[in-house]
Amino acid sequence: MRAIRIDRFGGPDVLNVREVEEPTGPGPGQVLVRTVATSINPVDDKTREGAIGEGTPPLPMTLGWDLAGVVVDGGSTGRQAGERVVAMSHQLGTGLGTWADLVVVPAGALASAPTAVSLVEAATLPLPGLAALQTLDWLAVSAGERLLVAGAAGAVGGLALQLAVTRNVRVDALVSRERQVGLAEEYGAEFATTDRSALKNRHYDAVFDTFGAFVTDAVADHGRYASIATQAGEVPDLSARGVRTTVNQVREDGAGLEELVRLVDRGLLRLRVDSTFSLHQIRAAHEHFGRGGLDGKVTVAF
Ligand SMILES: NC(=O)c1ccc[n+]([C@@H]2O[C@H](COP(=O)([O-])OP(=O)(O)OC[C@H]3O[C@@H](n4cnc5c(N)ncnc54)[C@H](OP(=O)(O)O)[C@@H]3O)[C@@H](O)[C@H]2O)c1
Known part of the structure; x- marks a missing residue:
C-alpha cells in the first residue's frame, strides 16, 4: 500500500x-x-x-x-x-x-x-473539531456567558465559534483579515474585529486563544483563558486576578467526534x-x- x-x-x-x-x-x-x-x-x-x-x-x-x-x-x-x-x-x-x-x-x-x-x-x-470541543469543555462556558475566540476564522477557531453558538454562548471573534469579519459573523459572532486593541477591557468570561494571541487584558477577573498554541508557550500567570489558564492538548475521543458529526449533519457546524x-x-x-x-x-x- x-x-x-x-x-x-x-x-x-x-x-x-x-x-x-x-x-x-x-x-x-x-x-x-x-x-x-x-x-x-x-x-x-x-x-x-x-x-x-x-x-x-x-x-x-x-x-x-x-x-x-x-x-x-x-x-x-x-x-x-x-x-x-x-x-x-x-x-x-x-x-x-x-x-x-x-x-x-x-x-x-x-x-x-x-x-x-x-x-x-x-x-x-477530526483534529480541529476535537481540539475545539475539548477546549470549550475545559472553558465550561455556559449559555449567556461571553466568550472571545482569537483566530476565529481558522480551522479550530471557526469550529469553536460555531460550537459555542450551539450552546447559546455569546461569542466575539478576533480574526487576522478584514474579509474574515463577515465569515465570523456568519458563524454567529456578535462582534468580530481584526483589531486586538478593541477587545481590551471587554471582560469576557472566557477566552479561547488559537494562535498565542495572549489577549489577557480581554478576560474578566475570575475568568478562564485557554490556549491551544502549544509552541507559543504557557499562558502568562493570571492567578493574581483569579483567572484559570491552560494550554490544552487534543486527545483521541470517538464519543466527542460522534457529537461533532451530529452537529455537522444538523447543519450547525460548517x-x-x-x-x-x-x-x-x-x-x-x-x-x-x-x-x-x-x-x-x-x-x-x-
Ligand atoms: N494543543 C493542541 O492540541 C492543538 C490542536 C489543534 C491545533 N493546535 C495549534 O493551534 C493553532 C491553530 O490551529 P488551526 O488548525 O486552527 O490553524 P489555522 O487554521 O491556521 O488557524 C489559525 C488562525 O489564527 C489566525 N491568526 C494567526 N495569527 C493571527 C494574528 N496575529 N491575528 C489574528 N489572527 C491570527 C490565522 O489567520 P490566517 O487565516 O490569516 O492565517 C488563522 O485564521 C496551531 O498552532 C496548531 O498547531 C494545537
Whole structure:
C-alpha cells in the first residue's frame, strides 16, 4: 500500500509516497480503515520540519492525524465493512500516521462519518473539531456567558465559534483579515474585529486563544483563558486576578467526534475546504499550506 513518509526532517521535498507493508489486520479493539481523504494540520507541517523536538516519533514515519474512510475489517468491535467513518489518530503520541491507504485505528477513536457532507469535507473535522470541543469543555462556558475566540476564522477557531453558538454562548471573534469579519459573523459572532486593541477591557468570561494571541487584558477577573498554541508557550500567570489558564492538548475521543458529526449533519457546524490535492501532489499541498492565506482546510484525496 501507499503511505506518505518522511525519512528526514525538512521542507515539502522530504515528503515521499512510498510502497510499504500493509497492516496485518485489526488487533483487539481495533478497526482497519481504507483512507479516502485526510487533511493537513499545522502539527503535520511542524512534524515534517522537525520543529516538534522531544516526543517526535522515530524516523522514518508516516504523517497525518485526520482520517475519513471506509471500514475494511471491524474485527471484534461491531463496526461493519463498508461503514463510512472518521477518526483522529494522535500521530505524535503513537507514531500511527493516517496518510496511508490502510490505517489501523482504536475503535474508541472512531465515529460514523457525517452523511450530509463528502468524506473529503469530513476529513477536515477530526483534529480541529476535537481540539475545539475539548477546549470549550475545559472553558465550561455556559449559555449567556461571553466568550472571545482569537483566530476565529481558522480551522479550530471557526469550529469553536460555531460550537459555542450551539450552546447559546455569546461569542466575539478576533480574526487576522478584514474579509474574515463577515465569515465570523456568519458563524454567529456578535462582534468580530481584526483589531486586538478593541477587545481590551471587554471582560469576557472566557477566552479561547488559537494562535498565542495572549489577549489577557480581554478576560474578566475570575475568568478562564485557554490556549491551544502549544509552541507559543504557557499562558502568562493570571492567578493574581483569579483567572484559570491552560494550554490544552487534543486527545483521541470517538464519543466527542460522534457529537461533532451530529452537529455537522444538523447543519450547525460548517466545514470549509480551501483546496483538495491528490496523494501524489502532497509536496504541492504542503507548499500551498505553508503559503497561508487559506480559506479553509487543505485536504488530500487518496
Ligand atoms: N494543543 C493542541 O492540541 C492543538 C490542536 C489543534 C491545533 N493546535 C495549534 O493551534 C493553532 C491553530 O490551529 P488551526 O488548525 O486552527 O490553524 P489555522 O487554521 O491556521 O488557524 C489559525 C488562525 O489564527 C489566525 N491568526 C494567526 N495569527 C493571527 C494574528 N496575529 N491575528 C489574528 N489572527 C491570527 C490565522 O489567520 P490566517 O487565516 O490569516 O492565517 C488563522 O485564521 C496551531 O498552532 C496548531 O498547531 C494545537
